[in-house]
Amino acid sequence: MTALSVLRRGLLVLGLPAxxxxxxxxxxxxxTDFYFPPLATILESFGxxxxxxxxxxxxxxxxxxxAAGYLLAVVxxxxxxxxxxxxxxxxxxxxxxxxxxxxxxxPVLIPVIMLFAGIGDTMKVLVIVSGxxxxxxxxxxxxxxxxxxxxxxxxxxxxxTGVARLRHLVLRAASPQIxxxxxxxxSIGIILMVISEMFAASNGxxxxxxxxxxxxxxxxxxxxxxxxxxxxxxxxxxxRFAENRALAWYHGLRRAQRNP
Amino acid sequence: xxxxxxxxxxxxxxxxxxxxxxxPARRGPVPVAVLRGLAGLAGLVAVLEVLPHTGLVSAxxxxxxxxxxxxxxxxxxxxxxxxxxxxxxxxxxxGLAVAVVAGVAAGVVIGSVPVLRAVTAxxxxxxxxxxxxxxxxxxxxxYGTDLRxxxxxxxxxxxxxxxxxxxxxxxxxxxxxxxxARSYLLGTWGRVRHVLWPxxxxxxxxGVRLAATVALILTITAELVIGAPGLGHEIAVAQVSGxxxxxxxxxxxxxxxxxxxxxxxxxxxxxxLHWHQSxxxxxxx
Numbered sequence: 001m002t003a004l005s006v007l008r009r010g011l012l013v014l015g016l017p018a019x020x021x022x023x024x025x026x027x028x029x030x031x032t033d034f035y036f037p038p039l040a041t042i043l044e045s046f047g048x049x050x051x052x053x054x055x056x057x058x059x060x061x062x063x064x065x066x067a068a069g070y071l072l073a074v075v076x077x078x079x080x081x082x083x084x085x086x087x088x089x090x091x092x093x094x095x096x097x098x099x100x101x102x103x104x105x106x107p108v109l110i111p112v113i114m115l116f117a118g119i120g121d122t123m124k125v126l127v128i129v130s131g132x133x134x135x136x137x138x139x140x141x142x143x144x145x146x147x148x149x150x151x152x153x154x155x156x157x158x159x160x161t162g163v164a165r166l167r168h169l170v171l172r173a174a175s176p177q178i179x180x181x182x183x184x185x186x187s188i189g190i191i192l193m194v195i196s197e198m199f200a201a202s203n204g205x206x207x208x209x210x211x212x213x214x215x216x217x218x219x220x221x222x223x224x225x226x227x228x229x230x231x232x233x234x235x236x237x238x239x240r241f242a243e244n245r246a247l248a249w250y251h252g253l254r255r256a257q258r259n260p
Numbered sequence: 261x262x263x264x265x266x267x268x269x270x271x272x273x274x275x276x277x278x279x280x281x282x283x284p285a286r287r288g289p290v291p292v293a294v295l296r297g298l299a300g301l302a303g304l305v306a307v308l309e310v311l312p313h314t315g316l317v318s319a320x321x322x323x324x325x326x327x328x329x330x331x332x333x334x335x336x337x338x339x340x341x342x343x344x345x346x347x348x349x350x351x352x353x354x355g356l357a358v359a360v361v362a363g364v365a366a367g368v369v370i371g372s373v374p375v376l377r378a379v380t381a382x383x384x385x386x387x388x389x390x391x392x393x394x395x396x397x398x399x400x401x402x403y404g405t406d407l408r409x410x411x412x413x414x415x416x417x418x419x420x421x422x423x424x425x426x427x428x429x430x431x432x433x434x435x436x437x438x439x440x441a442r443s444y445l446l447g448t449w450g451r452v453r454h455v456l457w458p459x460x461x462x463x464x465x466x467g468v469r470l471a472a473t474v475a476l477i478l479t480i481t482a483e484l485v486i487g488a489p490g491l492g493h494e495i496a497v498a499q500v501s502g503x504x505x506x507x508x509x510x511x512x513x514x515x516x517x518x519x520x521x522x523x524x525x526x527x528x529x530x531x532x533l534h535w536h537q538s539x540x541x542x543x544x545x
Contacts, residue, residue, distance in 0.1 A: 013382040020383065035401055092296035097304050103518025105477040107484055108492065108511050111499035115321045115507075187389065191481070194393045198485055206393075213397035221397050228394035236389035 037219045046223035054208075059227075062204040065121060066193040069128025073185060077133045078178060081140025082170065091141065102138060106131030106188055107195050119200035124193070131192045132185035139181025143174025176250050179243050186239055190232055205231075323505045332509040341494070348479055348490035348517070351407060355414030356475040360468055363419050367426025377427070388424065392417035392478060393485075400486055410482040410490075417478045418471035422464070429463025430456065462536055469525040476521050480514055491517075 117123035197206030209224035399409035483492025498506035
């Protein structure tokens with residue numbers, strides 16, 4: 001019975017992707033269309049293009065820049081968010097300014113940041129920070145603002161203040177919101193990682209893919225698109241794994257509340 | 261200059277209209293919050309004005325706020341600016357409309373057939389996180405700088421926002437309400453109209469709001485990177501030709517456009533969901 005249900009589940013999860021891939025494979029099998037080469041050709045060039053050496057020289061730098069920018073954005077966003085969220089006056093003063101900054105489409109900042117930081121790694125990291133920061137910051141502010149009043153009062157009457165209060169009450173209570181912001185920031189970060197490299201770079205995924213496209217190396221370009229897709233998927237999987245661990249208490253609480 | 265456009269932002273969260281039964285105690289702090297917000301904006305403008313004059317930041321990189329505003333004024337007088345704005349809004353509007361219609365249609369079909377839902381779940385989870393910018397080279401090859409290459413990116417990115425929300429909304433239908441409708445012998449249409457629609461609508465609205473923002477980002481990205489006509493392309497041109505104040509003025513325009521899109525989406529949501537708890541609570545709180 002369990003073996004059967006595992007099989008059933010596997011079929012449900014893998015069935016449609018398998019069908020889609022088969023359709024893609026056979027629909028393009030004899031394709032002579034320059035822009036849509038056969039899947040077999042794409043996969044073949046995938047193995048040829050994305051060798052260990054290529055991964056090291058182009059994918060790793062991209063991912064390092066993404067990681068640096070993203071982590072910096074988390075630190076700055078949560079830090080500022082705590083300050084802004086806990087002081088009503090600060091929040092009132094900064095809210096419209098933050099709304100304006102958040103509303104600026106992040107890729108537009110690339111030309112501006114290029115003025116200051118040139119076209120090196122600093123520029124790309126700054127671009128990622130400047131795009132990822134806002135969802136994290138604004139969600140942190142919202143989360144801090146919504147801290148349960150009774151819990152706050154309880155903490156106060158137990159004399160829990162300062163760092164302990166921040167760690168055990170404020171950050172904890174705001175963490176579901178912060179994670180929501182971090183999830184939004186991750187997809188923005190990936191976009192900016194690629195675009196900043198398409199704009200000006202000498203290595204990186206975005207740079208390589210555009211290079212292929214400009215030189216009309218079509219199967220190679222498709223293999224790059226495929227790799228980007230896989231990367232996006234893996235990163236979101238990694239994020240969900242981390243989220244499930246970090247917010248296990250919260251999901252458990254929600255579940256308990258839903259079915260008492 | 262920026263404040264008139266932003267005034268609704270300031271007024272909105274504070275709830276200037278307490279409504280029937282609204283707590284009168286909120287009336288006090290409202291003007292304070294607005295004043296503080298205005299002070300914040302004024303502070304930003306002052307910093308941007310003073311910084312280049314002090315020499316801390318070169319005026320070549322960061323023109324004083326007054327110069328940016330003056331440039332914006334000249335831009336507003338030029339027909340090319342309005343054409344670019346029109347191009348951007350066209351790409352945004354058409355892309356968003358296509359994504360919403362397709363997302364809602366696909367979501368309703370998939371959501372109402374449990375087998376279909378189970379089969380497609382993994383595919384949706386796989387396709388959704390694929391960054392839409394991965395499609396940029398494909399779009400360039402297929403459509404060049406055409407409107408269609410913009411639409412390809414915008415629709416792909418916004419579609420997932422909508423469909424995921426629609427699916428979540430359809431799953432959220434209260435089984436008791438569904439059973440009640442059945443025992444009152446409501447037909448399929450009646451159940452869709454009176455049970456499914458009100459349950460799913462808040463989710464759909466959230467999806468549309470998120471999609472509106474994403475669509476704007478992708479429209480301008482496509483213009484910036486691919487070179488499709490629009491505000492993004494104007495920014496790229498201004499940057500390449502070293503017209504720094506123009507870059508800042510156009511970035512400011514895109515920001516204001518973003519604020520406008522946010523406000524419009526929230527207004528639409530509020531209007532469509534005026535009966536819903538979340539909106540009603542906001543008014544009375």
